[in-house]
Amino acid sequence: MRIPHSETVVIKPELIRLVRRVDSKKWQVHYKLENVKTWFRRSTDSTDIKEATKIAERIWMKATFDHEEGRPITSKKFKNVSDIVLQRLLDEIEAGTAKPSARDYVSAIKLYLVPFYGNYNIDGVKPAVISEFHIWRRNKVGRELSGSAQNNHNAALNLIFEEAIERGYMTAYERPQLKNTGGDSDRRAEFNQEELETLMASVPKFISDGRTLRTRMIRELLSIYVPFMAATGMRPGTEAEFLEWRHIDVEIRDGQPVLHFRLQKGKRGPRNFVAHNSCWLLLERLRQLSPDLSDMTLEAVLKKRVPKLLFRLSDGSVPDNWNKPFRQWLEDTELLNCPVTNKERSLYSLRHYYATQRLLESIPIHDLAEQMGTSVLMITKHYSHLTSLMKAKQFAGVVDETASSEAAQIKAIMAAQMANSNIMNLVQMGTGLIMPLVVQSAKLTDDFEHRLKTQQKRST
DSSP: OOOOOOEEEEEETTTEEEEEOTTOSSOEEEEOOTTOOOOEEEEOOOSOHHHHHHHHHHHHHHHHHHHHTTOOSSOOBHHHHHHHHHHHHHHHHHHTOSOTTHHHHHHHIIIIIHHHHTTSBGGGOOHHHHHHHHHHHHHHHTSOOOHHHHHHHHHHHHHHHHHHHHHTSSOTTTOOOOOOOOOOOOOOOOOOHHHHHHHHHTHHHHHHTOSSHHHHHHHHHHHHHHHHHHHHOOOTTTTGGGOBGGGEEEEEETTEEEEEEEEOOOTTSOEEEEOOTTHHHHHHHHHHHOTTTTTSOHHHHHHHTOOSBSSOOTTSOOOSOSHHHHHHHHHHTTOSBOTTTOOBOOTHHHHHHHHHHHHHTTOOHHHHHHHHTSOHHHHHHHSGGGHHHHTGGGGTTTOOTTTOHHHHHHHHHHHOOSTTHHHHHHHHHHHOOOOOHHHHOHHHHHHHHHHHHHHHHHHO
């Protein structure tokens, strides 16, 4: 097959050249400006080389003057520039070099920025247009996005503006001031213990209702992924997605083996945390589902530091998305909407469940913030409604059970002192495995044995 070649005439080395493709009679000028990395292209609309040369020089001179005086060199559609930024982000994600926020930027560009701004010239995005975008986005979503979500959109928009400025499609002076109309994040959608137990009880039906083998495989793995998120407080996707068996250490503390997770990626970069005791059951179930690990003991798998992802299907592949099957699961069990906040639940709601459980166990806020890879301010902001419940032990003996529903809730918490029992119950329901009481809590075991011995003495 013959490969066509274009004809090129250099007018100014490294600055101006005329190019005529094999399928065209007209000359096209390619030119470059100082401190601008991009080659610009325009048609001269001329078939005569002499006339095309004059036109090319005039185009280059005008562009040079415009650039020096701060005017855009050429105008480009918003979508064209956003495609360049989008591809760069996707390449970085695939290469594993992207920042944790890159996926949020990709989503913002695809779902919001391009659908609205796509046909605008990049230098035509003025403050009035941005105000229209805020109205459009609010109508699209049905509510005002949170300040955090709008910050992600603005960051992605700034990446596109920066690309346009660097390529000479707009000037720094023309870059519009962005705004954030979102309020402070309020209370998040959450689960209570009964709702999560209802969800886990529906696992067999949820799996069997899958139409294809792959769907059933994904749902089976999801039934472990969900209690894993609830037991660890990890961020779904950004942190759990890259977790491998080799990132788990076993440390001996007070004579007991303790799991230590080393997260490689997350919102705030790598971090380490001590895993809840129930994770032993979750890891054992994950090992059983992995054909290449099922012949090894859990101890051997952890000792060998296997460089394979925790959450992968039995065929070795990884689900494209956890959110869609989880939403379907919530819809099937009529648990999608949180009755407290009137918001839709998501996998992130499991992280809030974890935080709530640990706070109710009297874990200090500073320790919890470090464990979850967040700030004390964020913990305080989102869980201030638990303040009275966190002080439950201080109310012992003075709580009037008939005073209020909150008092009754405090009394119930005081009556259930088994360490981490709620999380352990969920995990045992999800895995079908049972952890001996002596492993869950040595102190509780001693107390239980003491009570049994006392009861036996009384009976004899």
